[in-house]
Amino acid sequence: MSSLSFLEKTYLNWSVLSVDGQIDSKTVGEFKEALDQKLLTSKCLAIDLTLVRFMSSAGLRALLVLHHQTSSQGLSLVFVGINEDIQDVMRVTGFHQHFTLVSSLDELQPAVQ
Amino acid sequence: MTNSLDFTVSDLISGYVTCYDSADRRIDLKTSDGRDYSLTLNDNSYAKLTQNLGESWQDRTGLLEERLKPGQMIFAYGTFFPEEEIKFEVNCITFPGDSTDSFLHRDKGWWVQQVDQIANRYLTWQFNWPNSDIDYRNYRTLVNITGMKDESDYLQETDTISRMVYGMASAYMLTGKDEYLEAAEKGTEYLREKMRFVDTxxxxxxxxxxxxxxxxxxxxxxLVSEFGDDYDCIPAYEQIYALAGPIQTYRLTGDPKILDDTERTIQLFDQHYKDPNNGGYYSHIHAVTLSPHEESLGRNKARKNWNSVGDHAPAYLINLWLATEDDRYKAMLEDTFDTIEKYFQDYDNSPFVQEKFYDSWEKDQSWGWQQNRAVVGHNLKIAWNLMRYYSIDPKQQYKKLAEKIADLMPKFGYDKQRFGWYDVVDRVVKAGQKFHRYAWHDRKAWWQQEQGILAYFILQGLFPENTDYAKYADESAAFYNSFFLDNSDGGVYFNVLANGMPYLLGTERFKGSHSMSAYHSTELCFLSTVYIDLMTNKRPLDLYFAPISGGFTDNILRVSPDILPKGSVKLTGCEIDGQTYSDYDSDLLLVNLPHSKSRLKVKVTLTPV
Known part of the structure; x- marks a missing residue:
């Protein structure tokens, strides 16, 4: 049975949620739940997807909804380590240009709050 | 304590002249429902003819003697004076035609000119056309009453673009003007490029x-709706209306990319909105899981409504069938109308249909603003769309329901004093009440007038023996053309007061908004032209198409403008790129296009039998 694991940490003033596993229609529920929990407590949110090898459209929709939520609440959001395959999918669906992407945590600058 | 009406008040009385006494300057009038009024002209009374968009003022003050003949329909705006008798003094008379047996809205070209004017205005407002190119990056959902829009911090809603594209495609079909085709195609392409999510x-x-x-x-x-009714969901009607413009454009061009997008959107409806157990389509799905059953959908969890069940037909499905005659779409239409006929009727309890439901079709009478209320226009829209489909699938239950609606709505949703259709009303009257209460106000919305006008024009076209259909078609169309057209700034008003004065506050001040784009006003022009020319007043109609090379399957262009009774219209002439062309089927209303490496411009003439 597929499932995701999550690791929470702080880097600079970013609240980081690292995800490990495959995000698809079976796991998107727990992914969304983890994101919603994180939104309750974080003003600067970094979602580290370095260990996510595959993301289906369900995962992309979750990212899009997250982006909408953070924008409307005035929160900072950045995605870390999205692999090339997933970035290709994002390009096909047409919303890759709307997200802030960095390749690793090292590239993060302190967030402006 | 009881109230008394003992103050002066201005209002509109609409009806038919029974007598004009020029010496006393008195007009006797009978309303739509047969009540008599006596009106008095004063020294400042004036009269005018209804103006179409793009026309100048046409005064009729000096022609009252000639025009105020028995049977003449007039709109009389004036003031009630409750003195010994209740007197009504006229400020202004509006004539919807220049004789007792003619209406401007039935004149050849009336609605074509109107759609041309509306489309032209929207091109100017949105793109500064013709001084600038048609470029949808400059499109804004919000357009104010004079056509101004914000240059920054703006929203481009998919549905409003699609609705405007529908208007442009329809304007092209009626006028053949290239700018409307360009606007339709560029808008369709913009939707594909910017607003389409392909689920990988x-x-x-x-x-x-x-x-x-x-x-x-x-x-x-x-991804999720920003509109209050649908917040954080993907509502069905937004997906439905996303197809309205592209499919009307497909009818012109046959662009297979549009058909592919549409088929894959219909798969979305079938796989995520359709209820496989109880039938119908859910109104909302969750943005991430695409399920209609998520708890977080709240009041929109597992609900069905008119928009999700019925709007498929007018928004895109009938037009898709007209362009393809594919039996799959006919089956979907049949399922849609069967579902409406089966579940929406509630005549033991109300003269209005029930239009909001839980999962298993139990009535939802507690949702948001709707409660146990009726949208008058939805009732009328059911009637005219049932009758369109009836022409290819003549089930008696469709006719029976449409006729029932057409019989009930003038009694319960119509303004018998002034003409025109009300907005949202209580479905039942409470104890001690005579009138169905208005949910918020007694204003009249432009899109609901469209439903009334088309319901009765289409019913008149199919069943001319019922003279009530022509009566309500003419009264509704005359009211709309006299009071909804913005002769100063162009386009149509969102709402007017019950007495016909434009209501210009808040969202209702806009010409473009979440609710309004160039859709209902142009759909009204398009279908009124079709039914008046081909079905009621019986005269030829020219239509224009622009098929691309390699577009329509088997190179067959279907030119029937709507689902009309079989054999009622023939294709009697065709030109391609200005040259007479003869390879067409007069009865089946299709043109066998020549093979071409470039786009063709096709003009056809349809003639009533």
Missing amino acids: DTGLIYWYHGLKVQNNNQEQKL
């Missing part, structure tokens, strides 16, 4: 709610 797992397509552009020019795609 399943191949399904769904459409973003829209694109938000903030002050720093940062674009944000919105």
Whole structure:
């Protein structure tokens, strides 16, 4: 049975949620739940997807909804380590240009709050 | 304590002249429902003819003697004076035609001119056309009453673009003007490029709610609706209306990319909105899981309504069938109308249909603003769309329901004093009440007038023996043309007061908004032209198409403008790129296009039998 694991940490003033596993229609529920929990407590949110090898459209929709939520609440959001395959999918669906992407945590600058 | 009406008040009385006494300057009038009034002209009374968009003022003050003949329909705006008798003094008379047996809205070309004017205005407002190119990056959902729009921090909603594209495609079909084709095609392409989400797992397509552009020019795609009724969901009607413009454009061009997008959107409806157990389509699905059953959908969890069940037909499905005659779409139409006929009727309890439901079709009478209320226009829209489909599938239960609605609505949703259709009303009267209460106000919305006008024109076209259909078609169309057209700034008003005065506050001041684009006003022009020319007044109609090379399957262009009774219209002439062309089927209303490496411009003439 597929499932995701999550690791929470702080880097600079970013609240980081690292995800490990495959995000698809079976796991998107727990992914969304983890994101919603994180939104309750974080003003600067970094979602580290370095260990996510595959993301289906369900995962992309979750990212899009997250982006909408953070924008409307005035929160900072950045995605870390999205692999090339997933970035290709994002390009096909047409919303890759709307997200802030960095390749690793090292590239993060302190967030402006 | 009881109230008394002992103050002066201005209002509109609409009806038919029974007598004009020029010496006493008195007009006797009978209303739509047969009540008599006596009106008095004063020294400042004036009269005018209804103006179409693009026309100048046409005064009729000096022609009252000639025009105020028995049977003449007039709109009389004036003031009630409750003195010994209740007197009514006229300020202004509006004539919807220049004789007792003619209406301007039945004149050849009336609605074509109107659609041309509306389409032209929207091109100017949105793109500064013809001084600038048609470029949808400059499109804004919000357009104010004079056509102004915000230059930054704006929203481009998918549905409003699609609705405007519908208007442009319809304007092209009626006028053949190239700018409307260009606007339809560019808008369709913009929707594909910016608003389309291709689900890489399943191949399904769904459409973003829209694109938000903030002050720093940062674009944000919105998957979930920003509209209050649908917040954080993907509502069915937004997906449905995303197809309205592209499919009307497909009828012109046959562009296979549009058909592919549409089929994959229909798969979305079938796989995620359709209820496989109880039938019908859910009104909302969750943005991430695409399920209609998520708890977080709240009041929209597992609900069905008119929009999700019925709006498929007018928004895109009938037009898709007209362009393809594919039995799959006919089956979907049949299922739609069977579902409406089976579940929406509630005549033991109300003269209005029930239009909101829980999962298993139990009535939802507690949702948001709707409660146990009726949208008058939805009733009328059911009637005219049932009758369109009736022409290819003549089930008696469709006719029976449409006729029932057409019989009930003038009694319960119509303004018998002034003409025109009300907005949202209580479905039942409470103890001690005589009138169905208005939910918020007694204003009249432009899109609901469209439903009334088309319901009765279409019913008149199919069943001319019932003279009530022509009566309500003419009264409704005369009211709309006299009071909804903005002869100063162009386009049509969102709402007018019950007495016909434009209501210009809040959202209702806009010409473009979440609710209004160039759709209902142009659909009204398009279908009124079709039914008046071909079905009621019986005269030829020219239509224009622009098929691309390699477009329509088997190179067959279907030119029937609507689902008309079989054999009622023939294709009697065709030109391609200005040259007479003869390879067409007069009875089946299709043109066998020549093979061409370039786009063709096709003009056809349809003639009533």
